[in-house]
Amino acid sequence: MLYGIQDISRNILGLGSRPGRLRPGEFWALDNASFNVLRGETLGIIGPNGSGKTTLLKILNGIFWPDKGQVRIQGKIGALIEVGAGFHPLLTGRENIYVNAAILGMTKKEVKSQFDAIVAFADIGDFLDAPVKHYSSGMYVRLGFAVAAHCRPDIFLVDEVLAVGDEGFQRKCFDKIGELKKNDCTTIIISHNMHTISSFSDHVLLLDKGQAEYFHSPQDGIRGYNHLFSQQSNTEIDKNCSGNDSIQFVHVETSAKKLNPGDSFTFRLSYEAQSSFPDVEIDTAISNGSDSRLYFQATNRAFGRRIDINQGTGILEITFKDIPLCQSWSKIILAIWSQKRTELLFWWRVPVEFRGQAHASGRNLLDIDYRQEK
């Protein structure tokens, strides 16, 4: 608040606001982010949360000015950042279209000529004349996007707003973006979905903690992005449990830590059991590096295999066959429980790196057969 007053006073008096200096409590949200985008190109902006992507988009949109450096833009900017800006719940869809379009910068003439196209795109039927507060969230987003998409901008800024909405809506969005690309519109997309980035972008800007790196090839950019996450993850094996009073897993061998897509991974466990454990439950899972979701999880019950651990010594070998992961850090998880999950006998998480495959941007690589017939 104090800094706000300072800045305002200095601006009014015509003094510069000394933008190059940081005051206590401030930090550089973006630093050294330089890039060019030519007409018709699509730039994908990727980076971890908090790296400055939305800030960059706001500066391009003119919402606030940079404190260092400059921005040169030629052409009209349209933004798909806030869907349904200016929508008032009490107004009808029809009335809100006019308000939203005016806010997004369309002129009266443009709105009149595009009105039917907007209504057709939004596809909300009779609800057009009902107050917007009665709309479902999907209809709301569709209407908002319909107006924004018909802005006819020269430069289109798209923030992760495409994550909202069902599949039909997402497909419509991508179709529209594709259409804009064909009409030589310059597009800048922020997304966490690497597939979207690699399919739509011509070039990529990778942001991390405000620092930017420009990649001419999207694949390189995505590789850089994945690399950021791999640096953050732990490369130590989590040996959470290697046995209890009744059983000890004295020696555990695992396969190599660096694998190629399609390789198998084996746990070889040597145990000494003081009592027997019939029908143990073996929980196998694979987690993906940067997500917390599990790529795969199943117990031996799913495969119909019953395993009994008898008293005495023995060796248990569990193999994850032909894992189709690539270009990622994953954790391979093995847990062994007694019959009714009453006791935990073993639980390890092993970090494994799968090497990348050229021209593959996703993490999961299946074997695809290509055949042609005359």
Added chain:
Amino acid sequence: MKNKCDKMDLDEASKKEKTHPPEIFYEPDNSLKNGYFTMFAEITKEIKNSRWLTLQLFKRDLLATYKQSFIGIFWVLILPLVSVLTFIVLNHSGIFTVGQLDVPYPLFAVWGLTFWQTFSTGLLAASNSLVKAGAMVVKINFSKKALVIASACQALIPLAVLSILSFLLCLVYGFLPTMWIILIPILALPLLILLLGLGLILALLNGIIRDIGNILAMLITFLLFLTPILYPLPKGGVLARISQLNPLYYLINLPRDLILFGKSPHWTGFIWSSVAALLAFLLCLAAFHLTETRVAERI
């Protein structure tokens, strides 16, 4: 950190650039670079271009306020009526005497309130406009001046409604107002300009220091009682001297005098106040233009 833009790409790009609209340029402390005259030219262009946006925003606020309440437009009448009734009761019971007036007290009060309500409604609406639209301001680049102007135009509602009410009340009392009543929009113009100027700067400050919105609401009520609107100018004392320097006193009293009596001793005061209002408006407009993006940083 390299930018692999070929020289050939840049040449092609510059050929394409020639068919494009003029460029937008952002850099630190953007607005004062080109001097004050260019700044006013920018401001005028922006306001001219956002006429339709202003209209849409005004319509939206209007519809939103009155669509879902039965009372609707009548809500505009309630506060003035209550204030006038209070003063009539106080006057009757001798607690508070307004002295001799050449016109029935209710008419005096209600015409004063017509202009006062115009001012206060507009000022409050304008100063809260940026904060209310905060979510939009941070995400979309649109003309914030248009937003404040559209909100300030909310002042026109009380002006219209209360003028009609006051006129009807005049007929009830058998007191015919003069022809000046037709010129109400012009008489109210300096008042509107003053409220627009103050509204702009207060909207900006309110975005940064939220207390201002709350303090303003309180201050306005205070000001209503401290300015001779519901009562004539006191014969002497501190209040009299302050009021003679208060532009609101002239901007409200002159129209009232003209409508009720056809003449007024306040012409000089009115003209000076109008000039002051215009100056204030221009200064606040310039200040707003120079600092509006700071609001987006902190709202």
